[in-house]
Amino acid sequence: MGALLIRDLRLAIRAGGGFGLGLGFFLILCVLIPLGVGPEAGRLASIAPGILWVGALLACLLSLDRIFALDWDDGSLDLLATAPLPLEAVVAMKALAHWIVTGLPLVIAAPVLGVLLHLPGGAQGWLVVSLAVGTPALSMIGAFGAALTVGLRRGGLLLSLLVLPLYVPTLIFGAEIVRRGADGMAPATPLLLLAGITLGSVALLPFAAAAALRINLR
16 A cells, blocks of 8 residues: 555656645735735734635645546556455545545645635644644545546546535635634634544445445446
């Protein structure tokens, strides 16, 4: 499993879906928002939680179609499906590789980008916590969507249409955690709900994604 994880990380970086792609999109979004809505600190602070989470969501969405596409193109996915390693574990490792390449850099860079949007200091820590808890769910849900659309021509658009509605609860609770942190309120309830979504996704979706892959490989 460790060798598979390292292989996927190398493939993601070599194929152009590396650390710079999501971070670059996230940075551009955070720079463009003040230009569009105005530089007023109060206005930016009020919309910063939602903007930061929408940016993280879209940044994760950029490279979802590559989770299984490279293995499908070169035939490696057939070998992985017949390997001694369970296909569910393969899905989990690919989702983990996607999170390391895309989600983890966003978690690290989020406080700096929050400063650009005048996010209150009290919410900076909750922003990091919410992204650290929520972005694994984005990668796991994305892996499920990628398994459903693998092998389809122009499947990227269909993948976005399938995954975005599933991302909505994560977006709502993640942004609410940051918003409550900015207002000085207790964010325990949305944080627990967000953690529940992530744990449920990690527990159930590898099996659903593996079943979808087996159907597509027939």
